[in-house]
Amino acid sequence: MKGFRYLEDVTTLQFDPARCTGCGRCVEVCPHQVFAVQGRKAELMDRDACMECGACAKNCAARAITVDAGVGCASGLINEWLQERKLLKGIKTGGCCQ
Amino acid sequence: MARIGTVLQAADHLGACLARWGINRMHYLVPPGLYALGNPTPESPVLVTANYKMSFDAVRSELGGHDVWLLVLETYGINVWCAAGKGTFGTEELVNRIRLSRLDQFVSHRRLILPILGAPGVAAHEVTRQTGFAVRYATLRAADLPEYLANGAVTTARMREITFSFYxxxxxxxxxxxxxxxxxxxxxxxxxxxxxxxxxxxxxxxxxxxxxxxxxxxxxxxxxxxxxxxxxxxxxxxxxxxxxxxxxxxxxxxxxxxxxxxxxxxxxxxxxxxxxxxxxxxxxxxxxxxxxxxxxxxxxxxxxxxxxxxxxxxxxxxxxx
Structure with missing residues (x-):
């Protein structure tokens, strides 16, 4: 992605080359060009560009990719925290991702 | 199966504008199912999108002069990217919609064209296993669909690079x-x-x-x-x-x-x-x-x-x- 870059060393993306079959699906679905197929396997080209959308893991038939995907906005995460601690029982909060 | 136009009317633009301001945004949707754009034949490509009306309009308005099938998934009026994130633009809904719309009777091929931003919700290999339809993730933007279709279903590097412009x-x-x-x-x-x-x-x-x-x-x-x-x-x-x-x-x-x-x-x-x-x-x-x-x-x-x-x-x- 040109012009924008987020924090380094935070992504939970994990790639296991031993399982990779080189099908190229991860290259096809990633909007940030994190993967490229080199020879007969995929390779991580730009791990820190990952936005953890989960498209690659979801579409990897060989299960070579894992990532903790999910909502990425502050209010969404605060709502999650509150709900996990049962502080929001019955209260419906506004937000973009309902 | 409904036949739809590719030219947006004043009401479409107004509806989109209101939705941008949060007015009627959660109810701005079209019925899911199979739609015909132009005069599609059994060989025509099948494009998949969400039933948020702004997504639906974005796709059809780019395809003037094309003959394609549009398979609209039930995402409860949520756009492709957000619906994929929560799984409603997902494997299960796609498989069900293929069956409910009897897609296999309208087309002779077994290929689906999906938006790249729908990929977080759809496991392409699962869809193929369950329905026989092969999935291709085509472009990020609806605006690139005409070029994608014209150049023989090839996604260029530009078509899969996301942007975040001022507009x-x-x-x-x-x-x-x-x-x-x-x-x-x-x-x-x-x-x-x-x-x-x-x-x-x-x-x-x-x-x-x-x-x-x-x-x-x-x-x-x-x-x-x-x-x-x-x-x-x-x-x-x-x-x-x-x-x-x-x-x-x-x-x-x-x-x-x-x-x-x-x-x-x-x-x-x-x-x-x-x-x-x-x-x-x-x-x-x-x-x-x-x-x-x-x-x-x-x-x-x-x-x-x-x-x-x-x-x-x-x-x-x-x-x-």
Whole structure:
């Protein structure tokens, strides 16, 4: 992605080359060009560009990719925290991702 | 099966405009199912999209002169990207919709063209295993579909590179403002009442105006100026915009007459609000990650809370000491 870059060393993306079959699906679905197929396997080209959308893991038939995907906005995460601690029982909060 | 046009009417543009402002946004949808665009034959390509009307319109309006099938999934009026994130634009719905619409009787081939932003919800290999249809993720933007179809279903590097242009950021702002109005009004009312009780109407208006502007700085100005604000952290970008805003507000609202404790309180509190709403915009971007936002929150929320606490102490000191 040109012009924008987020924090380094935070992504939970994990790639296991031993399982990779080189099908190229991860290259096809990633909007940030994190993967490229080199020879007969995929390779991580730009791990820190990952936005953890989960498209690659979801579409990897060989299960070579894992990532903790999910909502990425502050209010969404605060709502999650509150709900996990049962502080929001019955209260419906506004937000973009309902 | 319905036949649909490719030219958007005034009502379509108006509906989209209202939805951008949060009006009827959660009910702006079309029925799911199979649609014919132009005069498709059994060999014509099948494109898949969501049943948010703005998504549906974005796709059909780009395909004037084309003969294609449009398979619309039930995403409950949510766009492709957000619906994929929560799984409604997903494997299960796609498989069901293929069966419910009897797609295999309308087309002789077994190929589906999906938007790249739908991939977080759909496992292509699962769809193929369950239905026999092969999935291709074509482009990020509907606008690139004509070129994709014309050049023999080849996705160029440009078609799969995401962008976040000034305009793309700008159209997101209205609904963010509308969604934030309620919490802003609650906090603002408390602030107004406090300042009114101690300092009178003029003080209350100044405090409320300053606070409201600080929120808007985070919600609207920070996204608009995103690439020009320093750092990678959205909390930091929001805070910087907030400090600049507070300086402007201080000069414009006669801050010299406030006395130093109240002036300092403004410089502690206002940027904290800008920073919070700046951080919240991570939910709208096309490049921030959940883990990154978590890290930002761990570091910045305590700073914001501390900043507000210091501000509150300064206000109390200004009034009672």
């Amino acid at each position: 793309e950021r700008l159209v997101l702002i209205p609904v963010e403002v509308m969604l934030a109005l309620k919490p802003i009004a609650w906090v603002g009312a408390v602030l107004f009442a406090l300042f009114y009780a101690v300092g009178g109407l003029s003080a209350a208006l100044t405090a409320f105006g300053g606070y409201f502007g600080a929120c808007l700085t985070g919600i609207a100005v920070t996204p608009a100026l995103l690439p020009w604000l320093p750092g990678r952290s959205f909390a930091l970008k929001g805070a910087v915009a907030g400090v600049i805003y507070t300086a402007c507000f201080y000069l414009g609202a006669g801050g010299a007459s406030w006395g130093w404790p109240l002036a300092a309180a403004a410089f502690f509190a206002f940027p904290a609000f800008s920073s919070f709403y700046g951080l919240n915009f991570t939910g709208c971007t096309t490049y921030t990650s959940r883990s990154g936002v978590k890290k930002e929150m761990r570091l910045s929320l305590p700073v914001m809370a501390g900043s507000l606490a210091v501000s509150l102490l300064l206000v109390v000191a200004a009034w009672f000491v």
